[in-house]
Amino acid sequence: MRSRALRIVAGLGVAAALLAVAVVWLNLRGEDEIPATAEPVSATAAQVQRGAYLARAGNCIGCHTARGGAAYAGGRGIATPFGTVYAPNLTPDREAGIGEWSAAHFWRAMHNGRSRDGRLLYPAFPYPNYTLMTREDSDAIYAFLRSLAPVQRVNRPHELRFPYSTQAALAVWRALYFAPQRFEPEPAKSAEWNRGRYLVHGLGHCNACHAHRNLLGAVSGPLELGGGLIPMQQWYAPSLSSRQEAAVADWDTRHVVDLLKIGVAPRGSVMGPMAEVVFRSTQYLDEADLRAMAVFLQDLAPARGEEVGEPVKADPDVMAAGKRLYEQHCTACHGDDGKGAPGAYPALAGNRAVTMDANANLIRVVLNGGYLPATAGNPRPYGMPPFSHALGDAEIAAVATYVRKSWGNEAAPVSALEVLRLR
Incomplete structure (x- = not known):
């Protein structure tokens, strides 16, 4: 009995040693030798x-x-x-x-x-x-x-x-x-597309935000920008391949470039963490690189499983309360019809940032305000004030539900608990 236990312990020790060697090797693979004498x-x-x-x-x-x-x-x-x-x-x-x-x-x-x-x-x-x-x-x-x-x-x-x-x-x-890699151009694609892929997947590290992460913080799945909640910040970086979220396949390429260069385009604008990216980074990129990124993003394969299910009905009392709050706080900018004012206040009718399944960004904007980046092409952007000090959780949930269920929008209602979690 004792000898058997010793054999088991010895076997476990050997397995642990082999595992340790494997981990060391995996952490050293692909490394170039560092010259003993530093190059001038x-x-x-x-x-x-x-x-x-x-x-x-x-x-x-x-x-x-x-x-x-x-x-x-x-x-x-x-x-x-x-x-x-x-x-x-x-x-x-x-x-x-x-x-x-x-x-x-x-x-x-x-x-x-x-x-x-x-x-x-x-x-x-x-x-x-x-x-x-x-x-x-x-x-x-x-x-x-x-x-x-x-x-x-x-x-x-x-x-x-x-x-x-x-x-x-x-x-x-x-x-x-993690495994070290080299960028390998896709021979079937254009040089412009490959440049865009290099910038989006490599230097731009877009999937550091626009991808789901597992419990250990690793990006799950391929680097195809499927969207995910940014840890700790509680902003949702939308899927860049989903038509329901932030895909730009059907946009004019010029408008994608404008979104990255200016922060606003006819069919969208940037806020939250992406506003900082535009402010500090992409507004300074040259036209050729921005166009390359746009061409690559427009060619992303559409996300699967985007069938729209039956709309979830909202409580009539919640909708009535939301309408009153909207008329009191929101109509002056976004209009009775939710169409906003082009170049100043974004439309809420048909706005994917309003209607996508992940409602974190809408709630955060109502709570903390929404601010576009100041760029050379839009040096004095309009901003939205915060309402966290003026409205309670149930009130913010009501007005968010109202805009997600009005003017043809058919998104799920927002609960007070969801607001509380993001406050």
Whole structure:
């Protein structure tokens, strides 16, 4: 009996050792060797300029700049379901930043998700997308960051709960969900389409928001932008392949470009986290790249299973209360007919942001207000004031239900409990 127990223990030990070896190997695969002697930094002005543009395209400044802090000096906290990750200093300070990093170290971080000292990086830094970047683009961003003024702001340690705070847990996560990749163009598609795919899936890391995540925070399914609730922020990033949500297959390509460049188009506008993306990133992209992104997004395969079921009826008393609140607070801008005012106030009739199944964004806008980004093409956008201070949960649920069930809209009612969860 004892010998049998020893054999079982020994077998488990061997299995654990083999599993550990597999995890280590999976975390080291695809890594280039770091030269023992750092290569000299000799960036050209064109390379620095190109790097600045690519850093804009990746919205690096959005995470790596704390409010009121120096650009790219880090310190901004990124809340996750597992704790807070603090973005590091990317200025060329030798002690606090990347002053001691070589281009090869930077490439390894972008392509493999590993820091200069060998630590595994948390995927709040979207290296699962950046791994698709070319070495040439990585070197350009590195050259730009090296051109910045050094800022001696020491990196703040992450505040993650156990066991998520351990490198061992992160190694297992990476073994399950991350593999370094290279961008491979689709030969049957145009160069413009492939450029759009490179920007959307890689540098733009659009699926970091527009995809569902599992309980361990990994993107579930392929990188096809099927929509998902953004963790902690409680905004819903709509599916870019669903006609019921945010697909643009039937849009004029010019209008898709305008949405990314200006923040508003005839059939839609951006608010919430996407407004920040347009404000900090996409409004600065050149016309060719914006058009490439638009062409790729318009070619996404339609989402499956979009059959519309029987409409859910709303309580007549709730609709009556919602109508009274709408007439009191909303009619002046959005109109009795819900058609709004073109160029100023969005229509609510037929608006997918109002009628899609996920109602989080509508509730958040009524609670906290809705604000478009200020862009060169729309420098003084109209905004919607918040109503969280003036209306209770049941009242917000009533007015949201009213706009989701009026003027031909046939979306499900909103409950007071749903409002409470998002307040």
